[in-house]
Amino acid sequence: MRVRDPRKEKAIRDQALAMIVKHGFDGLSMQKLARAAHVSPATIYIYFQDREDLILKLYAEISERMFAATLENFDPAMAFDEGLKVQWINRARYFLKHPMEMHFMEQIRFSPLHERAFRATGCKFNELMKAFVRNAIQRKQLVRVPVEVYWSVAFAPLYQLVKFHMHGKGLPGTGTFVLDDKTMLLTLDLVLKALKP
Structure with missing residues (x-):
C-alpha cells in the first residue's frame, strides 16, 4: 500500500478545483489533472476512487467550510432581519475570500451530481435554514x-x-463596481422589505 501524502492530495484537490472552474466538469480528465498537480495518474487513485468520487469529495470539503462560515454567529431562533443579515455578511465574506469555491458551488448546483452531493453533506445546514424560515x-x-x-x-x-x-464592474456603462458595506446593507434592506408579510 502506498503512503498517503497530504501535500499531494491538496495539490490534486486544488488543481481539480481550478480545472473545473475554468473548463467545467467535462474539462476535468485524470490525465490532465495528474499533469497539473505534478503527480502520476496512479497517485490520484490513492486518494479518490474515480473522477466522480473526486468531485463529490471536493464538494463535501468546500460545502463544510462554506456552511461553517455561513453559520458563524447565526442562530435559527434569531429574528428574521437579524438572521438574514448575519447570513449575508458571512456569505459575502466567504465568497469574496474564496471566489473559485463560489464558482464551483454554482457549477455543481446545476449539475446532475448536486442532489446526491447535497444529500450527503447539507442535511444539517438545510434543517437549520428550514427552522430559521419556519420560525x-x-x-x-x-x-x-x-x-x-x-x-x-x-x-x-x-x-x-x-x-x-x-x-470589478457592474452593468454595461456603469463603470467599476466594488461591493462595500453601504451597498450591501442597502440591498439587504430592500430584500427585507420584499419578504415582509
Whole structure:
C-alpha cells in the first residue's frame, strides 16, 4: 500500500478545483489533472476512487467550510432581519475570500451530481435554514412563499453583487463596481422589505 501524502492530495484537490472552474466538469480528465498537480495518474487513485468520487469529495470539503462560515454567529431562533443579515455578511465574506469555491458551488448546483452531493453533506445546514424560515413565518416576520421564490429574493441579489465585485464592474456603462458595506446593507434592506408579510 502506498503512503498517503497530504501535500499531494491538496495539490490534486486544488488543481481539480481550478480545472473545473475554468473548463467545467467535462474539462476535468485524470490525465490532465495528474499533469497539473505534478503527480502520476496512479497517485490520484490513492486518494479518490474515480473522477466522480473526486468531485463529490471536493464538494463535501468546500460545502463544510462554506456552511461553517455561513453559520458563524447565526442562530435559527434569531429574528428574521437579524438572521438574514448575519447570513449575508458571512456569505459575502466567504465568497469574496474564496471566489473559485463560489464558482464551483454554482457549477455543481446545476449539475446532475448536486442532489446526491447535497444529500450527503447539507442535511444539517438545510434543517437549520428550514427552522430559521419556519420560525420567521410563525412570528409573522416573513411571507410564506415557495422555497425557490424565497431563495431568489433572499440570496440571489447578494450573489449578483458578489459577482459584480469579482468582475470589478457592474452593468454595461456603469463603470467599476466594488461591493462595500453601504451597498450591501442597502440591498439587504430592500430584500427585507420584499419578504415582509
